[in-house]
Amino acid sequence: MRRPRIGIALGGGAARGWSHIGVLRWLQEHDFNPDIVCGTSIGALVGAAAAEDELDRLEDWVRGLTWQDVVSYLDVSFGGGFIHGRKLFHYLETRFPDRDISVLRRPYGAVATELASGQEVWFREGSLHKAVRASAALPGLFTPARHEDRWLVDGGLVNPVPVSLCRALGAERVIAVDLNADLLSRRTMSAGVETPEPPGTPGGGADGPGRRQPVIDKLPWLMSLGEGLKTRATEWTNELLGSSEALPSLVDVIAQSVYIMQVRITRARMAGDPPDVVIAPRLSQIHLLEFHRAGEAIDAGYRCAQAAAETFEQELR
Numbered sequence: 001m002r003r004p005r006i007g008i009a010l011g012g013g014a015a016r017g018w019s020h021i022g023v024l025r026w027l028q029e030h031d032f033n034p035d036i037v038c039g040t041s042i043g044a045l046v047g048a049a050a051a052e053d054e055l056d057r058l059e060d061w062v063r064g065l066t067w068q069d070v071v072s073y074l075d076v077s078f079g080g081g082f083i084h085g086r087k088l089f090h091y092l093e094t095r096f097p098d099r100d101i102s103v104l105r106r107p108y109g110a111v112a113t114e115l116a117s118g119q120e121v122w123f124r125e126g127s128l129h130k131a132v133r134a135s136a137a138l139p140g141l142f143t144p145a146r147h148e149d150r151w152l153v154d155g156g157l158v159n160p161v162p163v164s165l166c167r168a169l170g171a172e173r174v175i176a177v178d179l180n181a182d183l184l185s186r187r188t189m190s191a192g193v194e195t196p197e198p199p200g201t202p203g204g205g206a207d208g209p210g211r212r213q214p215v216i217d218k219l220p221w222l223m224s225l226g227e228g229l230k231t232r233a234t235e236w237t238n239e240l241l242g243s244s245e246a247l248p249s250l251v252d253v254i255a256q257s258v259y260i261m262q263v264r265i266t267r268a269r270m271a272g273d274p275p276d277v278v279i280a281p282r283l284s285q286i287h288l289l290e291f292h293r294a295g296e297a298i299d300a301g302y303r304c305a306q307a308a309a310e311t312f313e314q315e316l317r
Contacts, residue, residue, distance in 0.1 A: 006316055007036035007171025008050075009163045009275065010043030012156035012262060013179030014138065014255075016283040017042025018294040021059050022301025023177050023279055024050050032312055034175065036107045038165040040155040043177070044110035044135035045092075048128055051108035054096060061095065062294035070291045083142050089133050098129045109165045110135040111155030115144055120158040122165055140254040141288075160262040163275045173316050176275035177301075178266055182284045183259045255288040276315045279304050 008027070010020045020043060027033055039047030049058040073088040101108055102125045110123040112134040123131035134145040134152035144151040155162070166174045248256070270278070281304040286293050305312075 004172035004316065005035045005170055006032060006173050006175065007038065007166030007169065008034040008047075008175045008177065009161050009166050010037070010039035010047045010177050011161035011179050011266065012041030012043055012136075012154060013283070014042055014288045015290040015293065016179045016281075016286050016297055017046055018062050018291070018297035019179065019281045019283055019301030019304075020046040020177055021055060021062070021294075022298040022303070023281075023305045024055060025059075025298075026302050026305035027175075027312075028055075030309070030312070032175075032316055034106070036109075036166055036169045036171045038109040038111070038162045038169065039135070040111045040160055040162050041136045041138065043161075043179075044132045044155070047108060047110070048104075048132055049096070051104045051106040052096075052099060052128075053105050057095070059294075059298065062291070063298070065292045065294055067290075067292045070289060074289075089129065092132075093129055098127055101125050101128050101131060104128070107169045109162065109169055111159045111162045111165060112137070112145070112147075112152040113155055113157040115151040115153050118158065120155070121150075121152060122168075124169070138258065140258075156258070156262045156265075158265070159269060160266045161270065161275075163270065163273050167273070173277075174275040175277045175279060175312075175316075176270065178270075178278060178280045179283055180259055180263050180266060181280035182282050184263055277308060277311050279308055 008024070010017075013019075020039075024034075024046070034050070037047040037051040039045070046055075046058065049055050073091065074083050101110075101123060108124075108128075110131040112121045112123065112131070113119070114121055121134070123135070130145070130147060134147055135155045136142065137145050137153045139153050139157065142154075144153050146152075159165070160180065161176045161178050163174050163176050279301075281297075281300045283297060283300055286297055
């Protein structure tokens with residue numbers, strides 16, 4: 001009997017998106033390699049590598065990222081978002097040459113959102129780089145992308161896990177990878193990174209839990225802007241309400257707002273168009289810009305796919 005055509009819908013989730021690599025790696029190793037790949041935001045980036053059989057090169061690069069590398073790619077912008085993205089996407093373009101989506105090794109689609117109308121935009125042909133850039137333009141963080149006289153932003157605003165696009169491209173069975181399922185269970189908001197304790201310190205070293213230091217401290221321009229606004233807003237709030245409680249940082253507010261929106265939209269979209277298998281790695285410990293924690297995210301994705309092995313056998317064979 002012919003195996004059904006498998007599609008995979010890779011959801012958005014910023015730095016947590018490296019876990020898609022682990023999921024795809026497990027699927028390749030166990031003869032469930034997707035025939036169709038669709039993605040939103042970071043899922044569009046990882047999906048592009050998978051559709052062109054460049055997953056090995058992408059994994060090698062992201063596993064080598066340090067927080068210094070991440071900061072070096074974040075070019076400041078004061079129009080449309082904090083980060084322009086020129087440095088990051090220029091670097092990606094030098095490592096992964098552009099292709100027309102229609103000639104990739106596997107059918108591929110990416111989702112973006114038209115800023116003016118809120119319309120869902122599907123990329124199924126044209127420049128792969130432009131599709132990924134538009135799909136990953138997280139509102140408030142990355143500047144919008146200009147495409148055919150339209151401003152486009154992150155596809156997670158309308159379709160965080162693009163199951164519908166997989167089906168439109170001909171998938172008979174769909175695997176959905178949802179990176180945001182456990183985010184709203186977090187008790188606190190923090191845009192932190194792990195800073196290891198010096199060797200010999202209890203709990204320190206390369207494998208120790210380390211101290212948590214805000215990633216905003218690594219970005220002087222963002223720290224100055226965010227902390228300045230936070231301080232003034234706190235003072236103003238205290239004057240009005242007589243409260244001394246500190247406000248969350250600007251980055252925290254943007255990130256958590258996007259998380260809430262994407263979780264709610266994902267639940268609604270999946271209820272109306274349920275995938276055959278849902279993979280939901282637990283990644284709430286990895287924050288918005290912690291792209292240097294790729295090894296941890298990839299391993300979490302692999303383990304989550306492995307735990308669903310029986311479901312794959314039942315639903316996809």
